[in-house]
Amino acid sequence: MTVERLVEYVDRMQEAAEQARTLTDDMTESAFLTDVRTQLAVTMSLVLLGEAAARIGMSHPDFIRDHPELPWSKIKGMRNLIVHGYYCADLSAIWGTVRRDLADLISQLQSIRHWRIQGE
Incomplete structure (x- = not known):
């Protein structure tokens, strides 16, 4: 894989x-739990x-x-849970992941990207 990819x-x-x-x-959270359209969009993003x-x-x-x-394995595990067991997915857990965990992940990804671009 190239650095660009x-x-x-x-x-x-x-x-x-x-x-x-x-x-x-x-x-x-209660609004999320009743909004199927948002649930589908969020799970697709995950x-x-x-x-x-x-x-x-x-x-x-x-x-x-x-x-x-x-958390590479957790990221891939969430994807697998949604794809292979969507009807068993815990929407409250998905809500918690999105609202609590993704902010830190976004920050970490920004740091990694800047590290890669600078070639350090």
């Missing part, structure tokens, strides 16, 4: 995480996030090893 996947991860956060801005992470893992496993601060 790697940066593209990191960008896709960040974009998907930001989309999930934006989709739930100004919402309460699938895209996990898919980009999985592609990095397949094509550039050394990058995953170099950045253990990111």
Whole structure:
């Protein structure tokens, strides 16, 4: 995988995480739990996030090893849960992931991207 492709996947991860956060801005958990349209959009964003992470893992496993601060297995696990067990997915857990965990992930992805661009 080229560095450009790697940066593209990191960008896709960040974009998907930001989309999930934006989709739930100004919402309460109870509103999320009753809004099927938002649930579908958010879960698709999480699938895209996990898919980009999985592609990095397949094509550039050394990058995953170099950045253990990111919860790679949890990101891919969330994707797998949604794709393979959507009707069993815990929407409250998805809400918690989006509202609590993604802000830190976005910040970490920004740091990684800046590190890569500067070539350090």
